[in-house]
Amino acid sequence: EAQVTQNPRYLITVTGKKLTVTCSQNMNHEYMSWYRQDPGLGLRQIYYSMNVEVTDKGDVPEGYKVSRKEKRNFPLILESPSPNQTSLYFCASSSMTWRRGAYEQYFGPGTRLTVT
Amino acid sequence: GENVEQHPSTLSVQEGDSAVIKCTYSDSASNYFPWYKQELGKRPQLIIDIRSNVGEKKDQRIAVTLNKTAKHFSLHITETQPEDSAVYFCAASSNDYKLSFGAGTTVTVRA
Numbered sequence: 001e002a003q004v005t006q007n008p009r010y011l012i013t014v015t016g017k018k019l020t021v022t023c024s025q026n027m028n029h030e031y032m033s034w035y036r037q038d039p040g041l042g043l044r045q046i047y048y049s050m051n052v053e054v055t056d057k058g059d060v061p062e063g064y065k066v067s068r069k070e071k072r073n074f075p076l077i078l079e080s081p082s083p084n085q086t087s088l089y090f091c092a093s094s095s096m097t098w099r100r101g102a103y104e105q106y107f108g109p110g111t112r113l114t115v116t
Numbered sequence: 117g118e119n120v121e122q123h124p125s126t127l128s129v130q131e132g133d134s135a136v137i138k139c140t141y142s143d144s145a146s147n148y149f150p151w152y153k154q155e156l157g158k159r160p161q162l163i164i165d166i167r168s169n170v171g172e173k174k175d176q177r178i179a180v181t182l183n184k185t186a187k188h189f190s191l192h193i194t195e196t197q198p199e200d201s202a203v204y205f206c207a208a209s210s211n212d213y214k215l216s217f218g219a220g221t222t223v224t225v226r227a
Contacts, residue, residue: 031213040125042205042219043160050213059117059216090159094213103148103213107159 002027006091006108013081014116021076021111023091030096032074033058033105034066036087043090049074050096081115088112118143120208122218130226135193137221139206142187146208149182149189150215154203163204164191196225 004025013019025032033048035058045058049068063085065077074093078085091108119142129135141149150165166173166180166189173180177196182189189208193200203222207215 033214035217040219042122043217045215045217048214096213103150103165103209104162105150105152105160105213105215107161109159 004091004093004106004108006111008111009109010112012114015082016080019078019081021089023074023108024072025093027093029093032093034076035090037090038087083115086113086115118146118208118216120206120216120218122206122221124221126222128224128226129196131196133196135196135223137191137204138188139218140188141208143210145210148209150207151180151191152205160205198225198227201225
């Protein structure tokens with residue numbers, strides 16, 4: 001089954017304690033992206049990657065890091081989480097090769113993060 | 117960068133009526149405009165998209181229109197049903213995959 005998985009789904013942590021949210025896709029997609037969703041602000045892009053070892057900042061990258069060592073994985077790292085990073089996080093992937101429906105972004109189930 | 121504005125933020129319609137959500141974008145290079153639906157507690161999913169060389173696209177009860185000159189596009193849902201209740205996001209892209217999303221519209225269909 002084609003899917004994007006994220007772990008953990010829920011996380012409560014304290015300020016300053018480093019954490020990693022994993023994201024994996026099994027569709028051989030080149031493009032992967034992280035978003036945060038906050039009420040009234042929609043989906044804002046944090047980082048994206050167009051291939052292995054190729055990453056770039058989105059609209060709200062401050063306080064986050066990513067890596068793309070393998071095509072299927074795109075972990076999101078919070079080195080020193082702060083309360084303003086409390087949010088719902090989505091990973092997504094898509095193909096960059098045109099075919100019918102190719103540009104659809106497939107989202108993971110989301111990770112609800114609370115930083116106290 | 118691209119800025120996408122979406123209106124209204126909330127929309128309540130009677131079952132069977134139509135719903136219209138409008139979005140404007142700032143980057144004239146944008147050429148791909150998808151719409152995503154997010155049901156409560158679920159992940160966003162693509163419901164329809166349109167490219168800049170097309171003015172209108174329909175898929176059963178949903179349709180999207182695009183006005184490139186005015187830089188706005190709209191989602192139309194006809195004969196609304198309870199299962200249409202969700203948050204709808206518009207997005208724009210100049211390269212097909214890097215999307216800039218609107219803030220979302222919460223649609224409630226009243227029985």
